[in-house]
Amino acid sequence: MVRWEPGTRERLQAAALELFAERGFEExxxxxxxxxxxxxxxxxxRHFADKREVLFDGQSRLVDAFLAGLADAPDGTPALDLVAAALRSGAxxxxxxRRAWARLxxxxxxxxxxxxxxxxxxxAELAGTLRAALLARGVPEPGATLAAEAGSTVFGVAFGQWIQEDEHRSLAEIESTVLDELRSLSSASQRATT
Structure with a gap:
């Protein structure tokens, strides 16, 4: 009988990812x-409900990290700055x-x-949770939805860049750059209409 060893969950995750990459997920x-x-x-x-959960384990901890950053922001912080705080905390x-694991x-x-x-x-769940937190902070609609969806998009774009083979910046640095790009698009749009 195999005795309990620390790190069992992590060992299962590492083995699963390696096998999925070698054989394929379905196989x-x-x-x-x-x-x-x-x-x-x-x-x-005992550790995972099914093999998909090996890949999606940690979602609640990630959401909690985003929410902690948002909650720590001072009252009166504009919606997009609240999202920036959530992104920094999530990073x-x-x-x-973890970059190589995330890439694989x-x-x-x-x-x-x-x-x-x-x-x-x-x-989508991340965006929905951010939206609810923004509403709770007093951000009115449609601003809460726009800011939450923007935050989810910034995270997705930045994460995709972070896992690139030749990328060495931190996720927080990339998120900041992507969010600045989003802000500049909005500013450029405002200048074009005035």
Whole structure:
């Protein structure tokens, strides 16, 4: 019988990602993942509801990080600055040592339409949660929705850049650049209409 070892969840995640990349997501079973780290399939299911959850584990912690940044911003902070605070806090969830894992995860997800749909759903949930938090902070509609959707988009664009092979900037740096680009588009649009 295999004895409990610390880091079981992380070992299962690492093995799963490696197997998904080698064999494909559909071709890899929960039993394969468990066996790769010397555990039983039953142990796998103690940690994850199914093999998809290996790739999407941590969503609630990421959302909590975004919300913490938003909550820490001073009262009266404009909506887009609240989103910037949420983005900075969320970036802490992705230290540079997670970049290779995130890159491989993105490759696995991109090869499976059902996983891509799950990823889109995850981003929509993030935007919805940000919207609710902005409304609770007194940001009126449609500003709350626009700011939340913009924040989700900035995160997605920045994350895509962060996992590029030749990228070395932190996620927070990239998010700041992408958000500045969004602001400049809005400013340019205002100048063009006046």
């Amino acid at each position: 890899t079973t929960a039993a394969d993942i468990a066996a790769a780290v010397g555990l039983s399939e039953r142990t796998f299911f 802490d969830f992705f230290p540079d040592d 995860r993105r490759t696995v997800i991109a090869q499976n339409p059902a996983l891509l749909e799950r990823e889109r759903h995850k981003m």
